[in-house]
Amino acid sequence: MADLTDDLPDDEGPGPNLRRRELGRELRALREQVGKKVADAAKYAGLTVTTINRIEGGKQVILPRNVRLLCQFYGVEAPLSDTLVRQAEESNERGWWAMYSDNMPDWFEKYVGLESDAAELWNYSTTVVDGLLQIPEYAETYAAVRPDAEERSIQRAVELRQARQDRINRTHHPTHLHVIHDEAAMRRMVGGPEVMREQLRYLIKAADRPNITIQVVPFSIGAYPSGNSSFSMIRFPEGYDDMDAVYLENQRGAVWLERPADISHYSEVFARLKNVALTPEESVEFVDSLAMSL
Missing domain, CATH: 1.10.260.40 (lambda repressor-like DNA-binding domains)
Known part of the structure; x- marks a missing residue:
């Protein structure tokens, strides 16, 4: 791990x-x-x-x-x-992620490249722990359920996740990652109780980093805005902020939203999500209670 x-x-x-x-x-x-x-x-x-x-x-x-x-x-x-x-x-130079290009589609390769340049990432995940916060055992379990999964492709997918995490947490100018999870992502038993326990403990450890904020929207909230649509907003450094984009993934590809109106809309959605979610401190306590129950 x-x-x-x-x-x-x-x-x-x-x-x-x-x-x-x-x-x-x-x-x-x-x-x-x-x-x-x-x-x-x-x-x-x-x-x-x-x-x-x-x-x-x-x-x-x-x-x-x-x-x-x-x-x-x-x-x-x-x-x-x-x-x-x-x-x-x-x-036109090849980025660090090119070594994994054999194991990801073009649309996701574009996302990985831009993700590594982001100053901030605002991610919302409904049913799965965000990829930038997954432990290898958790990531491997998800990679293995793909219809075309093979041993080598599974391992490559796990290695790519780790490389992306390393980029986010680099020593100089780390990316500020703010992830909001629905409680469903915390409760889905991926890889069995032991893997899930370690995954939850890792989230608690990750939340200690100054560049990472984790929040959870509990079931008790009921209905809330964007409760069924995961997305990632990529926010670039000053001077590039007019290039901010929203990324929405589906099983056959991805949609990029870059118009100012789209950026404004999803910024407002993320702000509302932050308001309905548990605070970062409450979220850590919540995740810890889930880990203790396994």
């Missing part, structure tokens, strides 16, 4: 996904400054309108040659154009 030690990787600066999003934002600003339409840029660069939109949204690989063409069209001179081309090269 993970021991939450401080022997964790140092902060390495923004990863390729965040760099790509930043570059796309800069290219969009340059286009708008010279009054060019997306269709104009697409025609000049020999690309489709969809491709330009995806480049500006940081949602696909941005080739250096395309950046050079767009800079020419927008009248961007050196050294700024050279800087943007170099940013494109850096944005």
